Amino acid sequence: MFKIIKREDVSDTVKLIEVEAPLIASSAKSGQFVVLRLKEGGERVPLTIADKDKKKGTVTIVFQVVGKSTIELASFKVGDSIKDLLGPLGKATDFAGAKNIVCVAGGVGIAEIYPEVKELHEEGKIVTTIIGARNKALLFFEEELKAVSDAMHVTTDDGSYGRKGFVSDVLKELLEKDKTIDLVVAVGPVIMMKVVSDLTKNYNVRTIVSLNPIMLDATGMCGACRVTVGGKTLFGCVDGPSFDGHQVDFGELIKRLNQFKDEEKNSAEIYKLKCRECRENGH
Amino acid sequence: MAINPKKTDMEKQTPEKRVKNFDEVALGYKEAEALTEAARCLQCKKPLCVDGCPVSINIPAFIKLVAEKKYNEAAKKIKETNSLPAVCGRVCPQEEQCEIKCIVGKKNEPVGIGRLERFVADAERESGNIEKNVVKLPEKKIAKVVIAGSGPAGLTCAGDLAMLGYDVTIYESLHATGGVLRYGIPQFRLPKEILDIEVDYLRKLGVKIIVNVLIGKTITIPELFKQGYAAVFVGAGAGLPSFLGVPGENLSGVYSANEYLTRINLMQAYKFPETDTPVRIGNKVAVVGAGNVAMDAARCSLRLGAKEVYIVYRRSEEEMPARKEEIENAVEEGVKLHILTAPVEVLGDEKTGRVKGMKVIKCKLGEPDASGRRRPVIIPGSEYVMELDTVVSAIGQSPNPLIPQSMPELKIGKWGNIVTDETTGETSVPGVYAGGDIATGAATVIAAMGAGKRAAKSMDAYIKAKLKIN
Ligand SMILES: Cc1cc2nc3c(=O)[nH]c(=O)nc-3n(C[C@H](O)[C@H](O)[C@H](O)COP(=O)(O)OP(=O)(O)OC[C@H]3O[C@@H](n4cnc5c(N)ncnc54)[C@H](O)[C@@H]3O)c2cc1C
Ligand SMILES: Cc1cc2nc3c(=O)[nH]c(=O)nc-3n(C[C@H](O)[C@H](O)[C@H](O)COP(=O)(O)OP(=O)(O)OC[C@H]3O[C@@H](n4cnc5c(N)ncnc54)[C@H](O)[C@@H]3O)c2cc1C
Ligand code: SF4
Ligand code: SF4
Ligand code: FES
Numbered sequence: 001m002f003k004i005i006k007r008e009d010v011s012d013t014v015k016l017i018e019v020e021a022p023l024i025a026s027s028a029k030s031g032q033f034v035v036l037r038l039k040e041g042g043e044r045v046p047l048t049i050a051d052k053d054k055k056k057g058t059v060t061i062v063f064q065v066v067g068k069s070t071i072e073l074a075s076f077k078v079g080d081s082i083k084d085l086l087g088p089l090g091k092a093t094d095f096a097g098a099k100n101i102v103c104v105a106g107g108v109g110i111a112e113i114y115p116e117v118k119e120l121h122e123e124g125k126i127v128t129t130i131i132g133a134r135n136k137a138l139l140f141f142e143e144e145l146k147a148v149s150d151a152m153h154v155t156t157d158d159g160s161y162g163r164k165g166f167v168s169d170v171l172k173e174l175l176e177k178d179k180t181i182d183l184v185v186a187v188g189p190v191i192m193m194k195v196v197s198d199l200t201k202n203y204n205v206r207t208i209v210s211l212n213p214i215m216l217d218a219t220g221m222c223g224a225c226r227v228t229v230g231g232k233t234l235f236g237c238v239d240g241p242s243f244d245g246h247q248v249d250f251g252e253l254i255k256r257l258n259q260f261k262d263e264e265k266n267s268a269e270i271y272k273l274k275c276r277e278c279r280e281n282g283h
Numbered sequence: 284m285a286i287n288p289k290k291t292d293m294e295k296q297t298p299e300k301r302v303k304n305f306d307e308v309a310l311g312y313k314e315a316e317a318l319t320e321a322a323r324c325l326q327c328k329k330p331l332c333v334d335g336c337p338v339s340i341n342i343p344a345f346i347k348l349v350a351e352k353k354y355n356e357a358a359k360k361i362k363e364t365n366s367l368p369a370v371c372g373r374v375c376p377q378e379e380q381c382e383i384k385c386i387v388g389k390k391n392e393p394v395g396i397g398r399l400e401r402f403v404a405d406a407e408r409e410s411g412n413i414e415k416n417v418v419k420l421p422e423k424k425i426a427k428v429v430i431a432g433s434g435p436a437g438l439t440c441a442g443d444l445a446m447l448g449y450d451v452t453i454y455e456s457l458h459a460t461g462g463v464l465r466y467g468i469p470q471f472r473l474p475k476e477i478l479d480i481e482v483d484y485l486r487k488l489g490v491k492i493i494v495n496v497l498i499g500k501t502i503t504i505p506e507l508f509k510q511g512y513a514a515v516f517v518g519a520g521a522g523l524p525s526f527l528g529v530p531g532e533n534l535s536g537v538y539s540a541n542e543y544l545t546r547i548n549l550m551q552a553y554k555f556p557e558t559d560t561p562v563r564i565g566n567k568v569a570v571v572g573a574g575n576v577a578m579d580a581a582r583c584s585l586r587l588g589a590k591e592v593y594i595v596y597r598r599s600e601e602e603m604p605a606r607k608e609e610i611e612n613a614v615e616e617g618v619k620l621h622i623l624t625a626p627v628e629v630l631g632d633e634k635t636g637r638v639k640g641m642k643v644i645k646c647k648l649g650e651p652d653a654s655g656r657r658r659p660v661i662i663p664g665s666e667y668v669m670e671l672d673t674v675v676s677a678i679g680q681s682p683n684p685l686i687p688q689s690m691p692e693l694k695i696g697k698w699g700n701i702v703t704d705e706t707t708g709e710t711s712v713p714g715v716y717a718g719g720d721i722a723t724g725a726a727t728v729i730a731a732m733g734a735g736k737r738a739a740k741s742m743d744a745y746i747k748a749k750l751k752i753n
Contacts, residue, residue: 023501037458043550043559044458068559084458086495216550216560219456219497220685221522222542226533233526233533238685252533255636259535263561270556 022057031093062111098183109188197245337733372401434462436719437518439735499689531629536638565672572677708738
C-alpha cells in the first residue's frame with residue numbers, strides 16, 4: 001500500500017497527490033512514469049512522475065480527471081492508500097547535446113513537463129517554457145515553471161489570461177527569431193504534440209514528444225501501447241514514452257486511444273451513479 | 284490380471300455448458316477413479332516415467348501411496364521435489380513428458396500420472412492438510428537471496444532455497460504473483476484460487492513476496508548485491524510478444540495474446556464493468572497461431588460471447604504445438620480451425636481504425652525446416668478475406684529484455700535470452716542465476732520449475748563456498 005501524504009486541487013479538473021514510495025523516489029528520472037492501481041479490481045493507470053523527493057521518499061503525481069479511475073483517484077484523501085504503485089517506468093528523456101531548448105506544454109502536460117524543465121535548468125541549459133490551456137481556470141504551475149525557466153510564455157485559447165491563442169503560435173515566433181534553438185520538447189494533448197511536430201519540421205529543429213498510448217502492464221509485456229515511429233512498431237512503455245516527434249504516426253495513435261471509448265464512458269457513468277448512491281447512503 | 288488398456292476418464296463440464304462460464308473444464312478424479320488409475324501402474328523397479336519428469340517426482344512411490352489411500356503421504360512425497368503439484372497436474376504437457384515414457388504406454392494408454400498428481404494435490408488441499416504439511420525451518424538463515432519474477436521458475440527456486448535455510452525475497456513486477464500462471468493461463472484451465480494456495484504455501488515457508496517491483500528499474504541487481512544479498516535468481520519469463528509483421532497489425536482490435544489474456548485473466552475484464560479494465564471481443568475473432576496460448580485466447584473469446592472463433596495456422600493440425608487435450612477441448616467448444624492458412628494483411632475501417640477483416644492466403648506443406656516440422660509454402664493466388672472484429676496474435680513471445688538492458692555485463696543469446704549453464708543456471712555474472720523462459724525462450728511450466736530447482740541447488744553451493752560453510 002502506498003500512502004497519500006498530500007492532496008491538492010491544482011485546478012477544477014487537475015489534482016495533485018504526493019505519495020510515499022521510497023524505492024521509486026530514489027531511482028526516478030525526468031520523463032519517467034508510474035502505473036497505479038487504486039484497489040482490487042481497479043485498472044492500471046499510467047501517470048507521469050511530476051516531482052520526487054528522495055529524502056522524504058515520495059513522488060508527486062498531477063492528474064487530470066477524465067474517466068472512471070481518475071474520478072475515483074480524485075476522491076482519495078490524505079491518509080488514504082493506493083493499492084499498487086509500480087515505477088519508475090519508461091526511459092528517461094534523452095536531451096543529448098541540446099543547449100537552447102523550448103519546452104512546450106498544454107493541459108495536464110504542464111505538470112508532466114515540469115521535471116524536465118527543472119532538470120534542464122539545473123544542467124545550465126537555456127530553457128524557454130511555453131504553457132497553454134483552454135482558459136485561465138485550467139492553468140497551473142506558472143510560478144513553479146517560471147522559477148526554473150529563462151523565459152516564460154503563457155497562452156489561453158480564449159484569451160482569459162496571458163496571450164490569446166495556441167502554444168504553437170508563440171513557438172513559431174520563437175523559431176523565427178532565434179535560430180539557435182536546437183531542441184523542442186512538447187508534452188500535452190496528442191493534437192498539440194502533432195501540431196508542434198509539424199511546425200518544427202519546417203524549421204528542422206529536433207523535437208521530443210511524450211506519448212500517452214493506452215497501457216496495460218507498462219513493462220513491455222503486452223504491446224497495448226504500441227506506436228509507429230519512423231515506420232517501426234515500438235512499445236510506448238519501454239521504448240518511450242519520449243519519441244522523435246517528426247517520426248511519430250500521430251493519426252494511428254489517436255485512433256488507438258479511442259479503442260475503448262464506449263467502454264470507458266460506460267464505466268465512468270456507472271461509477272458516477274454508484275457514487276451518488278453511496279453519498280446518499282452516507283458512506 | 285489384465286491391465287485396463289485405457290486411461291481412466293476424467294469428467295469434464297459439457298462443451299455446451301462450459302462455453303458459458305469460466306469454471307474449470309476438467310473436474311478431476313473422484314476417489315474411486317483415482318484408485319482404478321493407480322492400480323494401472325506396474326510399480327516399475329526402473330521407472331522410466333521419472334526420467335520424463337523435469338523435476339524427477341518419485342512417480343511410482345506417490346502412486347503406490349494413492350493405491351494405499353494414503354493421500355496425504357502421497358502429497359508429501361510429490362512435494363519433496365515439486366512445490367506446485369496442483370498446478371502441474373493441470374497444465375503440464377504430461378503426454379510428452381512423464382507419460383510418454385511410461386512402460387504401460389508401450390502397448391496401451393500410459394498411466395494418467397498428471398491426473399493422479401492433480402488428484403493428490405486437490406485431496407491435500409480439500410482436507411486442509413497443506414497447512415499441517417508445512418515444514419518447520421530453522422529461524423537462523425544462511426544468507427539473503429533475491430528472486431526476480433514470481434512465475435513457476437521463480438516460485439520453485441524460492442521454495443527450494445527457503446527449504447535449504449535461506450532468507451528469500453521474491454520481487455514481482457506485476458501487482459500479483461504467478462507469472463503466466465496468473466496472467467496467461469485462464470481460470471477454466473487453472474483456477475486462480477489454486478494458484479493462490481500454492482503461493483501461500485511458499486509464504487508459510489517464510490518466503491517474502493513483494494509485488495510492484497520491476498528489477499532493473501525500481502532497483503537494479505548491482506544495487507541488490509550492495510544491500511547484502513548473496514545471490515540473485517532471474518526468472519523474468521518470455522513476456523515480449525511477437526506481432527504478425529503484416530500491414531494493419533496496429534489497428535484497434537488487434538491484440539497480442541498477452542494483452543488479450545492479461546486483460547481477461549489478470550485484470551478480470553470478463554467482469555467489466557464490475558472491474559475497471561475493458562476488453563472488446565466482437566462477434567468474429569481470429570487467433571493466429573496454434574500453441575497453448577492460441578487455444579486459450581480462442582476459448583476465452585467464446586466464453587466472452589464471440590459467435591465465431593477461428594484458429595488461423597499456417598501448417599497442418601499435425602504440427603500444432605498445443606497440447607492435444609486442449610485442441611480437442613477447443614474444437615468441442617466450437618473453435619474452427621483454419622489450417623494451412625497464413626495472414627497477409629489485417630484490414631481496417633479507414634475512419635475508426637478498427638479491424639474489419641483479415642486477408643489470408645492458403646499454404647501447403649513443403650520440406651522440413653530447422654525445427655523438423657514441414658515448412659509451409661504459400662499457394663499463389665489463393666488469397667481470401669475473412670470478415671472479423673478482432674485479431675489476436677499468438678505466434679510467440681521472446682525473453683523479457685528489461686533486466687538484460689539494465690545489466691550490460693549479462694551475456695545475451697541470439698533470441699535475447701539470458702545465456703546460462705543449463706545444469707547450474709549460472710549466468711556470465713557471478714552470483715546471478717537465471718532459468719525458465721528468460722533463458723530458454725517460451726517453454727513449459729515444468730521446464731521452468733526444473734530450471735528453478737537446479738539453480739537453487741547451485742546457488743546453495745555457490746553461497747556456501749563463498750561463506751566457507753560446508
Ligand atoms: C506514460 C503516460 C503518462 C501519463 N501521464 C499523465 C499525467 O501525468 N497526468 C494525467 O492526467 N494523465 C497522464 N496520462 C494519461 C492517463 O493515463 C489517462 O488519463 C488515464 O489512464 C485515464 O484513466 P480514466 O479511467 O480516468 O479514464 P478512461 O476512462 O480510461 O478514459 C477517459 C478518456 O480519456 C482518454 N484516455 C484513456 N487513456 C488515455 C491515455 N493513456 N492518454 C490520454 N487519454 C486517454 C479516453 O479516450 C477517454 O476519452 C499518462 C499516460 C501515459 C501513457
Ligand atoms: C497463455 C499461455 C498458456 C500456456 N499454457 C501452458 C500449458 O498448458 N502447459 C505448460 O506447461 N506451459 C504453458 N505455457 C507456458 C508456461 O506458462 C511458461 O513456459 C512458464 O510460465 C514460464 O515460467 P517462468 O517462471 O520462466 O516465467 P513467467 O511465468 O513468464 O513468469 C515471469 C514473471 O516474472 C515477472 N517479471 C518479469 N520481469 C521482471 C522484472 N524485471 N522484475 C520483477 N519481475 C519480473 C513477470 O511479471 C512474471 O510474473 C503457457 C503460456 C502462456 C502464455
Ligand atoms: S510434474 Fe509434470 S512431468 Fe512431472 S510427473 Fe507431474 S505431470 Fe509429469
Ligand atoms: S513407468 Fe508407468 S507403470 Fe512404470 S512406474 Fe512409471 S507410471 Fe508406473
Ligand atoms: S503497456 Fe504492455 S507493453 Fe507497453
